[in-house]
Amino acid sequence: MKRVGEVVRTAQGLAIVRCPEDSRPDIGTVVLDESLSKVGRVVDVFGPVSHPYVAVTPDDRSALAGLLGGKLYAR
Numbered sequence: 001m002k003r004v005g006e007v008v009r010t011a012q013g014l015a016i017v018r019c020p021e022d023s024r025p026d027i028g029t030v031v032l033d034e035s036l037s038k039v040g041r042v043v044d045v046f047g048p049v050s051h052p053y054v055a056v057t058p059d060d061r062s063a064l065a066g067l068l069g070g071k072l073y074a075r
């Protein structure tokens with residue numbers, strides 16, 4: 001399993017995740033939370049190359065606020 005990063009904010013129904021230096025998931029990657037439950041999919045990669053951000057569209061928008069500050073992973 002690979003670490004995607006930490007959810008730093010939510011905007012327009014998306015979770016914005018700050019990626020670590022050494023990894024960046026591809027668009028369409030399935031994203032999991034710390035309990036290995038599916039959260040959603042990566043829909044965009046943006047920002048600086050050294051520390052990119054990804055936008056994750058959640059499967060359940062009602063759980064979006066609960067993701068803030070959490071770490072996300074990709075299988």
